[in-house]
Amino acid sequence: MKTEKIIELKEVWKIYKMEEVDFPALQGMSLDVNKGEFLAVVGPSGSGKSTALNAIGALDVPTKGVIYLDGKDISKLSESELAQIRGKKIGFVFQSFHLVPSLSAIENVILPMIFQGYSRDERTKRAKALLNSVGLGDKLENLPGQLSGGQRQRVAIARALANDPEVILADEPTGNLDSKTGEEILKLLKSLNKNENKTLIVVTHDDKIAKEADRIAYLADGKVVDVKNRS
Amino acid sequence: MINDYFLLAFKSIRHRQLRSWLTIIGIVIGVAAIVALISLSLGLQASIEEQFEAFGADRLLIAAQGFQGPGTQSEGITDNDVAVLERMSEFKTISYGSARPGEVEFKKEVKFPSVFGGENAKELLESTTDLADGRYIEKGDNTDVLIGSRVANGLFDNEIRIRNNIRISGKEFRVVGILKPVGNQQDDNTLYLTLDAYREIFGETNQVDFISAQVKPGVDVLSLQEKVKREFERQRGDKNIEVVTPTQILEQIGNILGIVQIVLVGIAAISLIVGGIGITNSMYTTVLERTREIGIMKSIGATNFDVLSIFLIESGIMGLVGGFFGVVLGTLISLGIGKFSTEAGFKLLVGVNPGLMLFGLFFAFLVGMISGALPARQAAKLKPVDALRHE
Numbered sequence: 001m002k003t004e005k006i007i008e009l010k011e012v013w014k015i016y017k018m019e020e021v022d023f024p025a026l027q028g029m030s031l032d033v034n035k036g037e038f039l040a041v042v043g044p045s046g047s048g049k050s051t052a053l054n055a056i057g058a059l060d061v062p063t064k065g066v067i068y069l070d071g072k073d074i075s076k077l078s079e080s081e082l083a084q085i086r087g088k089k090i091g092f093v094f095q096s097f098h099l100v101p102s103l104s105a106i107e108n109v110i111l112p113m114i115f116q117g118y119s120r121d122e123r124t125k126r127a128k129a130l131l132n133s134v135g136l137g138d139k140l141e142n143l144p145g146q147l148s149g150g151q152r153q154r155v156a157i158a159r160a161l162a163n164d165p166e167v168i169l170a171d172e173p174t175g176n177l178d179s180k181t182g183e184e185i186l187k188l189l190k191s192l193n194k195n196e197n198k199t200l201i202v203v204t205h206d207d208k209i210a211k212e213a214d215r216i217a218y219l220a221d222g223k224v225v226d227v228k229n230r231s
Numbered sequence: 232m233i234n235d236y237f238l239l240a241f242k243s244i245r246h247r248q249l250r251s252w253l254t255i256i257g258i259v260i261g262v263a264a265i266v267a268l269i270s271l272s273l274g275l276q277a278s279i280e281e282q283f284e285a286f287g288a289d290r291l292l293i294a295a296q297g298f299q300g301p302g303t304q305s306e307g308i309t310d311n312d313v314a315v316l317e318r319m320s321e322f323k324t325i326s327y328g329s330a331r332p333g334e335v336e337f338k339k340e341v342k343f344p345s346v347f348g349g350e351n352a353k354e355l356l357e358s359t360t361d362l363a364d365g366r367y368i369e370k371g372d373n374t375d376v377l378i379g380s381r382v383a384n385g386l387f388d389n390e391i392r393i394r395n396n397i398r399i400s401g402k403e404f405r406v407v408g409i410l411k412p413v414g415n416q417q418d419d420n421t422l423y424l425t426l427d428a429y430r431e432i433f434g435e436t437n438q439v440d441f442i443s444a445q446v447k448p449g450v451d452v453l454s455l456q457e458k459v460k461r462e463f464e465r466q467r468g469d470k471n472i473e474v475v476t477p478t479q480i481l482e483q484i485g486n487i488l489g490i491v492q493i494v495l496v497g498i499a500a501i502s503l504i505v506g507g508i509g510i511t512n513s514m515y516t517t518v519l520e521r522t523r524e525i526g527i528m529k530s531i532g533a534t535n536f537d538v539l540s541i542f543l544i545e546s547g548i549m550g551l552v553g554g555f556f557g558v559v560l561g562t563l564i565s566l567g568i569g570k571f572s573t574e575a576g577f578k579l580l581v582g583v584n585p586g587l588m589l590f591g592l593f594f595a596f597l598v599g600m601i602s603g604a605l606p607a608r609q610a611a612k613l614k615p616v617d618a619l620r621h622e
Contacts (some may be wrong), residue, residue: 060614083537092530
């Protein structure tokens with residue numbers, strides 16, 4: 001099978017300017033991600049996992065180096081171009097869910113579609129379908145505060161899928177969940193990867209998650225030190 | 232898209248209800264103050280205009296000019312000046328007279344209301360009010376008195392009725408007529424005598440405080456005004472007499488009211504500015520509190536412009552809601568004061584003014600938007616990673 005690269009990081013540096021010293025979070029990191037694959041990114045804290053994920057997800061721009069997303073260099077785009085990429089190509093799933101507390105489950109899922117200008121009918125229909133598919137068809141109007149951790153993460157996953165992105169980026173998606181709920185969330189993410197061919201990148205501490213991935217990238221000191229295919 | 236922003240902003244305001252309301256109250260007070268003050272001064276203007284309209288524009292008002300400064304001799308008006316007017320053919324009726332506070336005694340109770348002595352006073356009085364009872368005074372009725380509504384009822388412990396006797400400066404007079412309320416305290420608290428009776432009790436000979444001369448139909452008031460001025464100057468040899476039309480007085484009052492209005496609205500505007508700062512403060516706090524939420528919105532595709540719009544609309548809505556309640560409150564306050572004032576004897580024509588209400592609403596929305604501009608800009612400029620990391 002011919003593998004097509006969807007993400008390429010070439011010699012990416014990210015240096016945070018602190019008051020006195022500069023802190024290099026990424027130090028010439030290079031990494032390729034194939035379309036449709038499930039990649040786990042592991043490494044000790046401070047190794048640059050989240051920084052790398054943010055750079056891939058157009059949440060942050062690298063200090064140096066190039067990042068290609070779907071063949072397009074996103075390392076030097078303006079803030080509004082980055083917002084477009086985040087809205088259309090990327091779906092984020094965060095450790096602490098990051099739902100908007102004042103909006104109901106369905107409104108949270110609708111929100112990304114508002115920014116992309118979907119019509120009211122279209123986005124309501126889509127949000128309902130997405131919440132149904134993650135098993136929350138009966139919780140549409142609940143506020144995040146009225147949902148359990150696992151349910152909130154399901155809403156977040158539904159929201160990540162709202163604009164039908166090619167890539168799903170998950171930063172410790174099970175970190176705030178008990179192991180049973182965590183497994184369910186992982187299963188859900190994996191099914192998106194397998195059934196809908198979404199490229200899935202998961203940053204994790206959890207070996208159990210890493211073992212499920214197609215490939216594992218090991219990070220240390222802001223660099224990829226090893227990449228292993230699933231045995 | 233924009234309605235979605237409104238919806239988002241509205242949800243967020245509702246989510247932190249208490250603080251939103253507290254912020255909105257600041258705007259309510261400012262707008263209420265502005266609406267009430269403008270509405271009251273418009274009411275005052277309307278009342279004054281109404282009184283002048285009843286009075287009629289077809290007349291000349293003549294009074295002695297005030298003190299002219301050291302070295303000048305200010306001569307008041309006398310019967311000679313009235314005679315100058317009487318010799319002219321352009322006037323229909325010439326009313327004139329004098330007024331001063333007088334000692335008035337009724338059933339052993341002594342008060343000091345205004346006493347007016349005049350010729351042809353009936354013509355003046357008829358233009359502003361009617362008789363409640365009795366009749367007007369005619370020339371020669373030197374022991375009769377006509378009284379204002381508050382003199383009859385309110386000034387003394389006992390109500391004065393027709394045919395009651397009262398003493399003015401020690402001389403006894405018989406009440407022959409009572410007037411209906413005019414709507415201002417001054418006039419309603421006045422007693423009306425003939426000029427002869429007035430001169431007798433106050434020991435005056437030929438002074439006159441003012442003349443109100445009604446012009447015959449078809450005569451141009453402004454050119455007559457010039458003619459009368461020239462005639463007085465020729466006869467008297469000075470310019471110490473002032474000849475004006477009611478319209479000119481109304482304009483002067485209008486100018487003064489305009490200044491008063493500006494000052495009042497200026498004061499009210501200060502409270503609106505304070506309200507606006509309240510919104511700014513609240514919005515800054517909101518931006519801080521919702522930094523992470525802003526990060527979330529950006530991470531799912533919101534542009535800086537989206538975030539800016541949502542926050543601006545949010546502060547605009549707070550302004551608008553404040554404006555709505557402010558307009559309602561301000562209108563109620565001004566209607567209440569108008570009613571109270573009219574009952575207390577000072578007529579204020581306060582009405583509901585749709586233009587003013589719309590202005591209040593729009594202005595409040597504008598203040599909200601302006602107040603929210605800086606916080607909204609700060610929110611929009613937040614970097615998504617930093618915002619997401621914010622605890």
